[in-house]
Amino acid sequence: MAKGVKPRVKVPKSASAGEAITIKTLISHKMESGRRKDGDGNTIPRSIINRFTCAFNGTSILDVTLEPAISTNPYFQFEAVVPEAGEFHFTWYDDDGSVYETKKAVKVA
Amino acid sequence: MTFTRRETLAIGGATLAVATLPGKLMASTSDLIAGVTGGAAASAAGIELTAPEIAENGNTVPVAVSAPGAVAITMLAAGNPTPGVAKFTFGPGSAEQSASTRIRLAGTQDVIAIAEMADGSFAAVHKTVKVTIGGCGG
Numbered sequence: 001m002a003k004g005v006k007p008r009v010k011v012p013k014s015a016s017a018g019e020a021i022t023i024k025t026l027i028s029h030k031m032e033s034g035r036r037k038d039g040d041g042n043t044i045p046r047s048i049i050n051r052f053t054c055a056f057n058g059t060s061i062l063d064v065t066l067e068p069a070i071s072t073n074p075y076f077q078f079e080a081v082v083p084e085a086g087e088f089h090f091t092w093y094d095d096d097g098s099v100y101e102t103k104k105a106v107k108v109a
Numbered sequence: 110m111t112f113t114r115r116e117t118l119a120i121g122g123a124t125l126a127v128a129t130l131p132g133k134l135m136a137s138t139s140d141l142i143a144g145v146t147g148g149a150a151a152s153a154a155g156i157e158l159t160a161p162e163i164a165e166n167g168n169t170v171p172v173a174v175s176a177p178g179a180v181a182i183t184m185l186a187a188g189n190p191t192p193g194v195a196k197f198t199f200g201p202g203s204a205e206q207s208a209s210t211r212i213r214l215a216g217t218q219d220v221i222a223i224a225e226m227a228d229g230s231f232a233a234v235h236k237t238v239k240v241t242i243g244g245c246g247g
Contacts, residue, residue: 020204033213035190060200062208067193069186071169071211078197079204 005029007102009090014107015082023054026075027092027100033068049074049100051093057086082106138187138219142233145183145223151233156182158222158234159209167214167240175207176224176232182206183225187235188218215243 010024027049034046052064052074061080080088085108092100142151156176164170174182174197184194199206206224214220221235 055200056202059202061202062200063198064208064210065196065198067191067195069189069191069194069213071213074210076208076210077173078208080202081204 005092005094005098005100007090007092007100009088009102009104011088011104011106014109017108018081018083020079020081021106022077023080023088024075024077025052025054025090026073028073029092029094031068031070031072031074035068047095049092049094052076053091054078054080055089056080056082057084061088082108084108138221138235141185141187141192141221142223142235145185146231146233149231151223151231153234154232155179155226156222156224156232156234158220158236160220160236160238162237163239163241164214165241167216167243169211170214170220170238170240171209171211172220173207173209174222174224175205176222176226177206178226179206179224179232180227181225182208183223184212185221185223186212186214186218187221189213189215194220214238214240216240 005028007027012021015021029049032044032047036044038044046068048066048068050066052066054061062078066074086106088104090102159173174184176182181196181198183196185192186194194212197208217239219235219237223231223233225231
């Protein structure tokens with residue numbers, strides 16, 4: 001598990017039914033591309049998050065395949081529909097097999 | 110230091126040759142698009158790519174892509190050591206098929222976005238981004 005990985009997600013606390021909301025996600029991760037070299041000229045091995053998914057009550061919203069060309073601390077912003085009250089489920093998959101998850105509940109006003 | 114006319118022309122020509130060189134080394138934009146669409150023609154309408162004209166730091170270049178009605182959007186960077194950047198697959202819960210993120214660019218190059226529509230057709234767009242400091246390490 002890469003060190004200091006912390007997911008941050010910004011979702012409105014409440015929305016009206018059927019409303020489109022903007023979701024912003026950021027996860028602290030160094031996203032080592034596998035092309036950099038250390039001081040001795042050895043290649044630093046690749047270590048990135050290779051997949052990110054977001055689902056609402058089990059319905060898929062977004063599934064992203066990440067390549068090394070995604071910047072350090074991968075950031076995503078996208079739009080989702082809130083049909084009813086429920087929970088957003090965010091998942092990040094690391095190259096080393098670790099899975100980082102976070103959940104956010106949304107109320108329908 | 111003074112140059113004769115002949116020397117000045119020679120230097121100018123050499124600079125031009127160096128400046129045009131990276132363009133030839135890059136994978137061709139149309140080849141990359143064809144690689145994703147499987148050779149099918151891609152229309153230019155229906156997809157929008159927002160990227161800065163000049164990026165000071167190639168390590169984090171903010172890009173946004175939007176393609177109403179798309180199933181998936183593939184993003185490529187033609188001049189990176191590996192052209193793949195990301196693939197966004199939109200599920201039924203997405204409100205509009207748009208996403209923004211931050212990417213790494215090794216140098217001045219074309220950023221390409223290819224959308225696969227629900228009916229199986231493709232739309233592609235590309236935009237040149239000038240990069241002052243490359244973002245892929247040495």
